[in-house]
Amino acid sequence: MSGEKIRLNTEWLCDCGGCHVALVDLHEKILNVLESVEIQKCPVLTDVKDYPEADIGILTGSIRTEHDRHAAMEMREKCKTIIAFGTCAVYGGLHGAGLAHTKEEIMDYVYKSTPTTKTDFIPATDITGLEKMVVPVDEVIDVDLYLPGCPPHAHFIFESLSSLVDGREPKTGQETVCAGCSRVMKKTDVAAIKDNLEGIPDDDVCFLSQGYICLGSVTLDRCLAPCPNHGVMCTGCAGPTMQILSEPNHDIRTEVSDRMSRLTAIKNEDIVGHIEKSAKTHYAYAMATKMIGDKPTFLIQKWIAEAEEAK
Amino acid sequence: MSKTIKIDPVTRIEGHARILLDCDDSGAVSNASFCVNELRGFERILVGMEASSMPQITARICGVCPTAHHLVAAKALDNAAGVEPPTAAKLLREFMYMGHYIHSHCLSLFVLAGPDLVFGLNGKMATQNIVGMVDAEPDLTKKGLRLRSLGQKINETIGGRGIHPVTAVAGGISFKLSDGQFTRLQELTAESVQLVNELAAKTKNLLFSLLDKNPVLL
Secondary structure, three states: OOOOOEEEEEEEOEOOOHHHHHHHOOOHHHHHHHHHEEEOOOOOOOOOOOOOOEEEEEEEOEEEEHHHHHHHHHHHHHEEEEEEEOHHHHHOOHHHHHHHOOHHHHHHHHHHHOOOOOOOOOOOOOOOOEEEEEEOHHHOOOOOEEEOOOOOOHHHHHHHHHHHHHOOOOOOOOOEHHHHOOOEOOOOOOOOOEOOOOOOOOOOEOOOOOOEOOOHHHEEOOOOOOOHHHOOOOOOOOOEOHHHHHOOOOOHHHHHHHHHHHHOOOOHHHHHHHHHHOHHHHOHHHOOOHHHHOOOOOOHHHHHHHHHHOO | OOEEEEEOOOOOOOOOOEEEEEEOOOOOEEEEEEEOOOOOOHHHHOOOOOHHHHHHHHHHHOOOOHHHHHHHHHHHHHHHHOOOOOHHHHHHHHHHHHHHHHHHHHHHHHHHOHHHHHHOOOOOOOOOOHHHHHHHOHHHHHHHHHHHHHHHHHHHHHHOOOOOOOOEEOOEEOOOOOHHHHHHHHHHHHHHHHHHHHHHHHHHHHHHHHHHHOHHHO
């Protein structure tokens, strides 16, 4: 690119703000980006409150309120290219698990019935009420590029922004988290699923081989696999792989159970049953996307009801 | 005439918010509200999830202070299980938090409030940001960003990730610190101490001068 700087808008919708912190976490590299990019609207960096015309628009967060919906539409109107940035924008994100409850249930619980809440009313006018559903950004506007990750690792952010600045295709792989994990898969005679906190896992052996539920094999690598390399099972925060999303008969539980049952002596159906019982945890990050929510076999309401009944 | 002054969004703060000021006929403020309109319903969503995943999940409450939420959930699990983490784990958790502390405070001090410290409260909107600061105060700004990055690297070295760390688990920390990581933490810490010493006096002067010029802030 020569001459004119690329104009960038960013906006956060319903999210934790971590994706914006991740942008600032390019640290010294952000100064390289700034050489060719002019940051216009960006709630953490500038005081611009409206939506100027821009070349690139980064949207983080999902749509939870009318306010979010309006902001996404404004961004679409003013930005030539829209990036859905982070797992919330792409798949709905962790609070997509809110779909397991009605909005009334959530509002009531938050404002009235939690043990630490002293108020007994829902503020009527000052806050924007929740919409019925949590949805990813592309349910409301057209999206040009998707960068999931919770948040995406700086490596992927820098590559995405540089490719846009240079006017080339971003070099992004489709590997799973397993590709970056140093653990070795091996066949074991482990006979039962372990709770994440049971025992001390072997540092060198695949979690699935040891009987722990790890979502690394069904999760897109936008993180460089820090969790399994630090003794923690992958929780799927970057969202599922395209294979899981695009094929109606593949799902998080079927893929994990296939692999885990081959690596251990645990029965396939036991693993499927276990993941269904803890579906709210294992599907949280992506359950708000239709690609998961519309699968004929995805019965989240039923699984959660059954799990609560069993207690 | 009565009117409502609306500041929406409030920018350069650690979260989503708007301010509404209702003024009466004489222009005096009759009602004021600060609305943090970022309701996702964690209070309800977390119920029914696996307890062991809480430290990873609660971090997502806030991407600006994830380490606080991460560690508190781990402590809650310690209490629930009735276990006391070993000293090394407690120290690593605290060390992780100190890294986050540096990172978060540098965000506040240099990136968010910094432009007000450097340009005052009535600066031009076009330059009242980190880009304007790099031009006006290159040394301070670059060192501030560098210190912020060191804090995040400490947080990341111990937490596994910087934003949304993962290694605090019930009873301790999930991994063993390697010799390489230990050396790296020593280097990061030494450079942080040096940078704080270089930045402290200048930053303090900027803060005091902002307060001198705007006593209403006190």
